[in-house]
Amino acid sequence: MDMELDDVRREIGRLDDEIRSLAERRMRLWDSIADIQREKRHNRLSPLAEEIRTAAAACERQFSQNAFVACCGAEGSYAQQAASQLVKSPTIVYFSGFEKVFEAVEKGLCPYGVLPVENSAAGSVAAVYDLMQKHSFHIARSLRLKVDHVLLAPSGVAVEDVREIVSHPHALAQCSAFLKRHPNVKATPAVNTAVSARDAASSGRRDIAVIASRACADIYGLSVIAERIQDAAYNYTRFICISKELEIYPDANRISIMLSLPHRPGALASIITKFASIDVNLTKLESRPVPGMDFEFRFIFDFEATPKNPAVIRLLSDLSQDPEIEHFAFLGAYAET
16 A cells, blocks of 8 residues: 555656646747747837938938028028038028027928037037927038137227127137137127127127128128137037938938937936947937926937948837837938038
8 A cells, every 4th residue: 555655656746847847848938939029029120210211212322512501690600601511502591590490491491401519619509409309300411610710890990999799609608718808898699690790880889899700701891800719729610401301311420319218327328338339439418408307308419320330220220119218319310521
């Protein structure tokens, strides 16, 4: 009887071993299914990838040479100079502010708009970055423009006669050392350098001067009374050329995206690591507060990359589908000159 009981117990133990083995095998099969599903999700590109591919195939080999371009200010502005370098034969339409340029492109009034985003001395143009969150647009091109400021005044006015200098806040900031050497002169911010020159020329005042480009002297009949007054000899402003539709040309070597991240430790670092993992160089990271959200920020990434690189397309596709990213916008793939 005892021998029979031992045999039964041994049989139960053998069956337990088989059940355990089958359960482990079952778990491995489920793990394999999960791995396959994850791999399928990883290999499935987002609609953004197809959008990029379509835009790149549709564009001509050369950026537009004749087009209407929206700019801030007036003739002689640095934006006008940038537009004339970006588009060989532009028809420039001037607007009173940055938002008007965004609206002109967004509403289809002009196919392109030119906006300053950064100066090597004065830093980012915050107002433009804030407007990027409000408007729908793409970056088709960018340009680094050498900026040489001069002091302009009505004919016969000397530096010692000047009691007020008017210009755009960024131009004033770029000439801070010159302004400090004239402490009795009032520095007045204005909407645009060229508009300031135009207004000074028609004001009839003999105690006013403006910081603007040399081109404004001839255009508005002003005299150059001080030259190269910017703080740094190496003074460049970066302009972007925006379009309503996504345009990607064969020479595109830079990409810009905008995204919002959850407010938790390591969220931004995890995104930066993704760029490093595919050997992509970030050239600019700009953060701007999200309107109406306390301590929430939207980030604009500029990085050196070509949309022809499969690893870059994979990264963009993954970012656009990442549930952790609260807002994602592909701003453009473009060349910078």
